[in-house]
Amino acid sequence: MLQKLKSTLLSLLTLSGACCAGQALADEVQVAVASNFSAPMERIAADFARDTGHRALLSFGATGKLYAQIKNGAPFGVFLAADAKTPARLVTEGDAVADSSFTYAFGHLVLWSAQEGTVHDQGAVLKTGDFGHLAIANPKTAPYGAAAVEVLTKMDLLERLQPRFVTGENIGQAHQFVASGNAALGFVALSQVVVDGQLTGGSAWMVPTNLYRPIQQDAVILQQAADNPAALALADYLKGAAARGIMLTYGYSFAEGAGLCLRGSTLQPSC
Amino acid sequence: MLEGIDLAAILLTLKLAVTTTLILLLVGTPIAWWLARTRSRWKGVVGALVALPLVLPPTVLGFYLLVSLGPHGPIGQFTQWLGIGLLPFTFAGLVVGSVFYSLPFVVQPLQNAFTASGERPLEVAATLGAGPWDRFFTVALPLARPGFITAAILGFAHTVGEFGVVLMIGGNIPERTRVVSVAIYDHVEALEYAEAHLLAGGMLVFSFLVLLALYSRNARPWT
Numbered sequence: 001m002l003q004k005l006k007s008t009l010l011s012l013l014t015l016s017g018a019c020c021a022g023q024a025l026a027d028e029v030q031v032a033v034a035s036n037f038s039a040p041m042e043r044i045a046a047d048f049a050r051d052t053g054h055r056a057l058l059s060f061g062a063t064g065k066l067y068a069q070i071k072n073g074a075p076f077g078v079f080l081a082a083d084a085k086t087p088a089r090l091v092t093e094g095d096a097v098a099d100s101s102f103t104y105a106f107g108h109l110v111l112w113s114a115q116e117g118t119v120h121d122q123g124a125v126l127k128t129g130d131f132g133h134l135a136i137a138n139p140k141t142a143p144y145g146a147a148a149v150e151v152l153t154k155m156d157l158l159e160r161l162q163p164r165f166v167t168g169e170n171i172g173q174a175h176q177f178v179a180s181g182n183a184a185l186g187f188v189a190l191s192q193v194v195v196d197g198q199l200t201g202g203s204a205w206m207v208p209t210n211l212y213r214p215i216q217q218d219a220v221i222l223q224q225a226a227d228n229p230a231a232l233a234l235a236d237y238l239k240g241a242a243a244r245g246i247m248l249t250y251g252y253s254f255a256e257g258a259g260l261c262l263r264g265s266t267l268q269p270s271c
Numbered sequence: 272m273l274e275g276i277d278l279a280a281i282l283l284t285l286k287l288a289v290t291t292t293l294i295l296l297l298v299g300t301p302i303a304w305w306l307a308r309t310r311s312r313w314k315g316v317v318g319a320l321v322a323l324p325l326v327l328p329p330t331v332l333g334f335y336l337l338v339s340l341g342p343h344g345p346i347g348q349f350t351q352w353l354g355i356g357l358l359p360f361t362f363a364g365l366v367v368g369s370v371f372y373s374l375p376f377v378v379q380p381l382q383n384a385f386t387a388s389g390e391r392p393l394e395v396a397a398t399l400g401a402g403p404w405d406r407f408f409t410v411a412l413p414l415a416r417p418g419f420i421t422a423a424i425l426g427f428a429h430t431v432g433e434f435g436v437v438l439m440i441g442g443n444i445p446e447r448t449r450v451v452s453v454a455i456y457d458h459v460e461a462l463e464y465a466e467a468h469l470l471a472g473g474m475l476v477f478s479f480l481v482l483l484a485l486y487s488r489n490a491r492p493w494t
Contacts, residue, residue: 062460064460064461064462065460067462068459068460068461068462071462132356132357133360133442135442138443138457138460140457140460140461141460141461165442165444166360166442166443166444167442167443167444168442168443169438169443169456169460177442180337180338180341180343181341181342181343182337182340182341182342182357182359182360182442183360183442
């Protein structure tokens with residue numbers, strides 16, 4: 001009886017393997033995406049499917065967490081990180097295809113409140129301390145969280161404001177803490193509060209780039225997808241005009257030190 | 272090896288579990304008593320509401336708590352009106368979440384204990400002239416003692432094991448909302464496996480010992 005069950009299971013497994021292995025791997029790729037890039041990536045993946053026929057399955061999380069998952073055998077084919085360090089490390093450690101990493105965008109950090117009139121230029125509210133909680137992403141695993149800590153250190157406010165920190169598991173949760181009003185302020189990614197070049201609500205201060213190292217976001221093809229056409233196609237697609245057009249509307253730029261700035265609630269190419 | 276922060280997480284977890292258990296015993300006893308004795312048609316509804324946290328993902332509870340305790344939610348507006356401020360990201364907020372989350376683990380053993388001791392001892396006490404409060408405190412409560420011990424242990428252990436709700440409404444603040452389960456998650460995410468092992472192993476041993484105490488004391492843990 002048990003023997004029979006086992007052989008049935010085995011044959012079922014072989015069948016399902018035979019039917020789908022070749023095809024599914026050829027036009028499907030699992031993509032690990034840093035949380036800050038989740039909104040644009042969903043749109044890019046939709047266009048990618050329409051334009052190429054390949055399917056990209058997206059998983060979001062903090063860069064450091066996705067790194068840990070990849071090191072533990074997560075079945076990702078492409079990794080879109082929120083820094084350059086982590087993809088480089090995966091290449092060095094042999095988990096990613098050598099020479100496959102490229103910069104897909106530069107991200108920007110903003111101080112944001114869901115309330116209008118709370119955040120002004122120069123982030124004055126941070127100095128007055130006239131707020132409750134300050135949300136950041138976990139600096140250990142999220143590059144945007146590390147950038148926020150860097151900004152506060154440079155402004156000499158870290159020690160004073162640390163007791164007000166609420167730490168999101170990733171930048172998505174940090175944003176959610178502020179959006180729900182539970183935290184008065186938060187350091188989030190520009191892409192989370194901007195759509196089509198307009199601030200979606202509340203008030204924001206684009207942190208000047210001299211207060212933190214540029215957030216260079218690199219992507220890399222992982223070893224297990226070295227021969228996956230969908231992974232290669234996605235990497236190409238991310239460098240193309242269609243994807244970049246979408247990234248632009250979310251406030252990403254493609255060169256270090258691009259002088260983006262917020263005038264009122266409109267994103268401008270320079271101040 | 273146990274850093275200050277992890278030690279703080281352990282103390283905080285114990286404090287949260289003790290506070291939650293005490294509140295649950297106070298709140299859960301009248302609910303369990305009512306459920307055990309009522310013939311009301313609302314019994315099914317209340318019983319189902321109490322049992323909900325057994326089947327709901329913690330994310331559902333965490334989401335609703337975050338929204339309702341927040342500045343735009345009904346409870347959030349009430350607490351602000353009272354002058355307490357907002358509960359998310361505070362120890363009090365975690366207590367509120369844990370009370371909901373562990374409610375069935377306290378109410379159900381108590382209800383079973385009250386049901387098991389039956390009407391008879393109470394009727395006898397009544398014929399001997401005991402009033403309703405007297406009957407409750409001197410007859411029903413002592414008879415349900417094993418149920419109270421089970422309820423307290425399960426409520427305590429389940430609160431120690433809480434994760435999802437705390438992750439969603441806690442904000443991961445050292446010494447205030449970073450409990451052991453969240454600290455473990457943090458260590459694992461940051462690939463700090465040595466620290467994660469220490470805390471996770473500690474949790475495993477602790478939980479086993481608690482359940483061992485429970486099951487050795489009583490062959491039928493739910494009564």
